[in-house]
Amino acid sequence: MSGHIAPVRQPLVTGHKTYHQITEDICRPTETAPSLSWIVTFIISVICLGLFAFSVAWTIWVGIGSWNLNRTINWGWDITNFVWWVGIGHAGTLISAILLLFRQKWRTGVNRAAEAMTIFAVMCAGQFPLIHMGRLWLAIFIFPYPNTRGPLWVNFNSPLLWDVFAISTYFTVSLLFWYAGLVPDLATVRDRAVGLRKKIYSVVSFGWNGSAKHWQRWESLSLILAGLATPLVLSVHTIVSFDFATSVIPGWHTTIFPPYFVAGAIFSGFAMVLTLMLIARKVLHLEDYITIEHIESMNKVILLTGSIVGVAYLTELFIAWYSGYIYEQFAFLNRVLGPYYWSYIGMMLCNVVSPQIFWSRRLRTSLFWTFFMSIFINIGMWFERFVIIATTLARDYLPSSWSYYVPTWVEICIFIGTIGLFFTLFLIFTRVAPVVAIAEIKSILKTAGDQYIGPNALAHAHAGTSHTPHPTTSAASSHGKTTAPEVNDIPAGGTVDIDGENDKPLD
């Protein structure tokens, strides 16, 4: 609470919230019946999920021949979708880990949902390599374990195996990080619940009681996990890019791939976070916690990473020309002007040109334009992966093998199906767990609540003074706003009441 707050800082929690109101607002979606819009979206998502199950079953039954991959283009929509989903899965850990290390307070509004999104996106990503194996039940072969075949080990020199380790480590660490953050908030839900719900939340909240020592260890754990997750998140997409960069295919064999993939991953991840959060804040009434300030901050990251990606595209073209190596030059000329020129144009427009609108403060604080751009970028980043994979393979060393690729209905259905899987999981998440990190929002209230900083701050209630008045008292006295009555009704200064049974709420 002490310390100077720069005047440019805008409030991150609006509506003169008290601690209790924060709990009420964020727990509400888990305690009330779902809205009609939630039910409709959920049904659509589950239908898409059913489509996923059907098309995957079809693939396994008929074989990979049900896809349009051929000898020339042996990676198509499957690996495009894999890289796309992994990329989306990068924003969560970036927000929760890197922004934690940089002490960016705005992460508290979006980290929980972004981490959930990460986990679900990585689950979607993982489907594609598995399905692509054709014989799903032999997927365990990718792990090195003692076996009766020699034992015959996996190839530790292969970037595809590095990917196995990177993705599974990333998934595990993200899950642990997310859940460790969730435990105190699940305890909050538990302490408000009754009956069966209370029993369930008691189990999943691991008996959290908010002891000072637990909180100290919890903060220590979060910080170290953030320190571990930061290089991890950078390594994961670096290793995904190695799938291409360590090959000998012109157009893939470039050293710029790791940083370019990582920037692209953050770019697409933030776009997906925005897509989800813009809907979630509206549907779940979280406008006071996911404010324009949060959205603007994320749009700035999008502008930065989009521009890095743009520089990478242009650098690739320049280096191809500058190398004087005709195969490399052909690969890139083909990318821009070849049979898939439309996907290159789509990629450039969506990823490089259009995000530049966010130089305008008016547009990056506009909900409409942010939502529009987030969808645009999702599409653009999908095109990027398609451009890299399909266009490069379509024109290989032998002109007699040149080919063209369009997906079959099976491949399209699998992709739509993973979107269904993603939204099904996310929608369930919004019903069962607090979508915003309750404890973390409370911990920034005194330095980022709008009754303390910003244009609506109350003169005498400035954070930074040693004796900060309680938000309720200050808000109620000078603004006449109706705030949580239960806090005001209790006379401060100590009523001593002894009751052995304190299960009933204070009001």
Added chain:
Amino acid sequence: MATIRIERESGDAESKATAEAYAHAGQREILFGLYDDEVTLLDAVRAANDDHLDIDDVYTPFPVHGLDPLLGLEESRLHIAGFIFGTIGCLVGFGFMTWVFTRDWPIIFGGKPYWSVPAFIPITFELTVLFSAVGMVTVFYIINGLGPGAEPRRLHDRITDDKFCIAFDVTELSTTEVDRLRDYFDRTGVETVHQKTVAA
């Protein structure tokens, strides 16, 4: 903790008997006050230190900075666990790949040496992070006594919401001493004071 326990009044036979009864039943008697703001809480903890009151524990809805030194809590050593597990992961990953490719089943890939160290770096790194994270999180839950089905002391439902709690163990205290604690709560701007019997 840097506080001194309240001196017990001599000859308080009744309280001694009660204490023994509780100890026999494996129960503790906890007197706790709920505060409505972390600033009041911190002031109250300072006052408790000045009065040499022995705080049993403090429970808060979110991590309150500045509380640890007042309670005399040492810095968490969780990072040491993280380092040890990370080192194990690093050695296991690198050692295993080395053993497989130089001893158990040497294969030449693309004319590279058997012991192709640069190619081992990605997996070594991933396993370092994996072991460190999994190990540290496991240690975190074990030392806190948290886990599915764990039932640590839970004093009040509003502690995970908006109340900040200071708890005293009054099992072995006399009525006079308990009254002194109630005085203390009154002085420090407590909102409500409760007493609860909990499992030890």
